[in-house]
Amino acid sequence: MTSFKLSSIRAMAAALAVLALVFAPLSQAEAQAKKEFKVAWSIYVGWMPWGYAADNGIVKKWADKYGIEIEMVQFNDYIESINQYTAGAFDGVMSTNMDALAIPSAGGVDSTIVVICDYSNGNDVIILKDKTELADIKGQKVNLVELSVSHYTLARALETVGMTEKDVTVVNTSDADMIAAYKTRDITAVVTWNPMAAEILGGPNANNVFDSSSIPGEIQDSLVVNTATLNANPALGKALTGAWYETMAIMSADTPEGAAAREAMGIASGTDLAGYEAQLAATAMFYTPADYIGFGEAELAAATEKVTAFLFEHGLLGEAATSPGYIGIEMPDGSVVGDADNVLLRFTTEYAQMLEAGML
Amino acid sequence: MRRLINRKPDGVARLALMLLPFLLVLLAYMAASEARLAVNPNDKLLPGWASISAAVERMAFLPDSRTGNYLMLNDTLASLTRLGMGVVIATAIGGVFGILQGLIPYFRAIFNSFTNVLSMIPPLSVLPILFIMFGLGEPAKVLLIVVGITPFIIRDLALRTSEIPHEEIIKAQTLGASTWQIILRVVVPQMLPRLIDAVRLSLGAAWLFLIAAEAIASNAGLGYRIFLMRRYLAMDVILPYVAWITLLAFALDLALRLFQRAAFRWMYRGTGN
Structure with a gap:
C-alpha cells in the first residue's frame, strides 16, 4: 500500500514537473548582455531589404563586426511576429508605428524604434x-x-x-x-x-x-527592438543599423547591381522587378541615415499624435488608458509625446547618427 | 485479484482524480502567469485573474461604450445562430443522403464515390471559390459549416445503414413492405439515434469551420472577437472566450446525448448504461 502511495506521489510530482517544463518557455527572459539575437520580419515592400540583407550575408557581416550573432526569422503572419516579439521570443521585429504602440507598448514591453525603414506614401x-x-x-x-x-x-x-x-x-x-x-x-x-x-x-x-x-509620414514601417535588450547590448543596434543602410545603398543605386537587388526582393515577395518598383513608388523609403534623422526632427511628433488619437479612440492603448497621451513616446531629441512618466516607445536616431559620423 | 486492472476508484476519489488534471493545468498557468507578471506587470500573454475578470465584466456584463451592445451576448448569439443553421442543414442533407446511399444500390452507385471524394477536399483550401459562389455574407458562413461537415455525416450514416442486418430487410419484404415503407418503418427509426451520434462527432469540426468563417469576414461572433483581439494580444479577453466556447460546445454535446437517451431509450436497453 505504502509503495503504491509513494509511486502515486512520485507520479504527481513528475506530472507537475512536465507541466512546469511545458510552460517554461513562456517565462520572460530578463534583459542581459548576450551574444545571440533573433529578429522577426514579414513580407512587406519596405521590409524586403531585410530578407535580402540576411540572404546575402550583409547582416552576418555586420554582426561579425560586433562579435554577435543575429538570426533574421521570416514570418508569414505579420501580427503573429509582433505577438511573438511582445511575448519575449524575439529581440526585435518589423512593425508599423501603430502596431508597435498597440501591441508591445500597450503590453508593457518598452520598445525602441532604431530605424524607420519607410512610410506609406500611397501603399x-x-x-x-x-x-x-x-x-x-x-x-x-x-x-x-x-x-x-x-x-x-x-x-x-x-x-x-x-x-x-x-x-x-x-x-x-x-x-x-x-x-x-x-x-x-x-x-x-x-x-x-x-x-x-x-x-x-x-x-x-x-x-x-x-x-x-x-497622409504622408503617418504610417511608418520600422525596426523595433526591446529597449532593455538594446540598452544592455548596443552592438545589436549598431549591427542592424549598419546592415540596413548598407542594403539601402545597394538597392537604391541606379546600377545593374541595384536592379538585381530590387529584382531579388521583388521575387522574394511574390512579384517581379516591375511589380516591386511599382510598390516602391508608393513607399517613401528612407534610403540614407540623413533621411531618417531629418524626418525624426521635423514631422515625427505631429504624425505620432494623430496615431495615438486613433488608438485611444479604439481602446488600443489598454483599458487603463485615460487619454491619447497615456503612453509616453520619446522623440529622437529626447522630448516626450504623452505621459513622460509612462514612456514605453522610443524613437532613436542615435545609431543612424553614429553611422552618419562614420563611427560604425 | 489485486491488479491495477481491477482497482477502481470510488465516489470521492473518482471526483478528485477527475479534477486533478484540470487543477494541475490551472496551477501551472498561475505559476507561469505570476512569473511573467513579476517581470512585466502589463504582460498580455498570460494575464492574471484580476485582468481576466475585469475583461469578462467588460465584455459580458457592461454595454459596449461605442455600440451600447453587450458584446459577449451579441457574439454568442451571432455564432450560435450560424452554427445552429449550419448543423441543422447539414443534418437534414446528411440524413437523407446517408440513408438512401446506405440502402438503395442505384443511389449508392451514383453518389458513393462522389461523396467519398468530396469529403476529402479540405473546404478551407477552396475558400475563394466558395466566396465567389456564395458571397461573404451570413449564408456563406453557414455554408462553410454545411460544406465542412455534411460529407462526414453522409458517410457515417450510409455506413450505419448498410450495417442494418439484411435479415430485417428481408423480413419486412416478406411481410409485404414496399421500399418506402421499409425506409420509413425499419431504417429511419434505427438511424435517427445514429444521426445524433454523427452530429455529435461532427460538432467539433463545425465549431472549427464557424470560427474560420468568422475570421475571414464578419462584424460579430465568437471567432470574430478572438481574431480581432489577437491583433493586439488581448489574451485577457481571448482566454475567457475560449473557455466560453469550450463550455458551449460541451453543453451542446451533453444536450444532444441527453436528448438521444430520452428519445431513443431502446438503444440503451441491455447495455447497462
Whole structure:
C-alpha cells in the first residue's frame, strides 16, 4: 500500500514537473548582455531589404563586426511576429508605428524604434467599386482588417470629408482573402494595402478614392527592438543599423547591381522587378541615415499624435488608458509625446547618427 | 485479484482524480502567469485573474461604450445562430443522403464515390471559390459549416445503414413492405439515434469551420472577437472566450446525448448504461 502511495506521489510530482517544463518557455527572459539575437520580419515592400540583407550575408557581416550573432526569422503572419516579439521570443521585429504602440507598448514591453525603414506614401488604399468619390462611401459596408493601418487610413480619410466611422459599417476581413472577397457581388468598398491593392485596382470597376499619400509620414514601417535588450547590448543596434543602410545603398543605386537587388526582393515577395518598383513608388523609403534623422526632427511628433488619437479612440492603448497621451513616446531629441512618466516607445536616431559620423 | 486492472476508484476519489488534471493545468498557468507578471506587470500573454475578470465584466456584463451592445451576448448569439443553421442543414442533407446511399444500390452507385471524394477536399483550401459562389455574407458562413461537415455525416450514416442486418430487410419484404415503407418503418427509426451520434462527432469540426468563417469576414461572433483581439494580444479577453466556447460546445454535446437517451431509450436497453 505504502509503495503504491509513494509511486502515486512520485507520479504527481513528475506530472507537475512536465507541466512546469511545458510552460517554461513562456517565462520572460530578463534583459542581459548576450551574444545571440533573433529578429522577426514579414513580407512587406519596405521590409524586403531585410530578407535580402540576411540572404546575402550583409547582416552576418555586420554582426561579425560586433562579435554577435543575429538570426533574421521570416514570418508569414505579420501580427503573429509582433505577438511573438511582445511575448519575449524575439529581440526585435518589423512593425508599423501603430502596431508597435498597440501591441508591445500597450503590453508593457518598452520598445525602441532604431530605424524607420519607410512610410506609406500611397501603399494603403481605399477602393470603391463603380463609385469614384470618397464621399460615396457613406452608408456602405467597408471590408478591411479591423484595427490595422487600413482602419486608420479609413478613419483619417473620413475626417477629410467630414464623416466619422458611424457613417459606414466596418466588416473585419482577412487580408489573405481580400482579393477574392472583392470579386464577390456584395462587396463594394475595401481598404487594403499593396500588393493586394494593386491587384484589385488592376481589375475592372475598382477606383482608388483615397490613399496614404494624402497622409504622408503617418504610417511608418520600422525596426523595433526591446529597449532593455538594446540598452544592455548596443552592438545589436549598431549591427542592424549598419546592415540596413548598407542594403539601402545597394538597392537604391541606379546600377545593374541595384536592379538585381530590387529584382531579388521583388521575387522574394511574390512579384517581379516591375511589380516591386511599382510598390516602391508608393513607399517613401528612407534610403540614407540623413533621411531618417531629418524626418525624426521635423514631422515625427505631429504624425505620432494623430496615431495615438486613433488608438485611444479604439481602446488600443489598454483599458487603463485615460487619454491619447497615456503612453509616453520619446522623440529622437529626447522630448516626450504623452505621459513622460509612462514612456514605453522610443524613437532613436542615435545609431543612424553614429553611422552618419562614420563611427560604425 | 489485486491488479491495477481491477482497482477502481470510488465516489470521492473518482471526483478528485477527475479534477486533478484540470487543477494541475490551472496551477501551472498561475505559476507561469505570476512569473511573467513579476517581470512585466502589463504582460498580455498570460494575464492574471484580476485582468481576466475585469475583461469578462467588460465584455459580458457592461454595454459596449461605442455600440451600447453587450458584446459577449451579441457574439454568442451571432455564432450560435450560424452554427445552429449550419448543423441543422447539414443534418437534414446528411440524413437523407446517408440513408438512401446506405440502402438503395442505384443511389449508392451514383453518389458513393462522389461523396467519398468530396469529403476529402479540405473546404478551407477552396475558400475563394466558395466566396465567389456564395458571397461573404451570413449564408456563406453557414455554408462553410454545411460544406465542412455534411460529407462526414453522409458517410457515417450510409455506413450505419448498410450495417442494418439484411435479415430485417428481408423480413419486412416478406411481410409485404414496399421500399418506402421499409425506409420509413425499419431504417429511419434505427438511424435517427445514429444521426445524433454523427452530429455529435461532427460538432467539433463545425465549431472549427464557424470560427474560420468568422475570421475571414464578419462584424460579430465568437471567432470574430478572438481574431480581432489577437491583433493586439488581448489574451485577457481571448482566454475567457475560449473557455466560453469550450463550455458551449460541451453543453451542446451533453444536450444532444441527453436528448438521444430520452428519445431513443431502446438503444440503451441491455447495455447497462
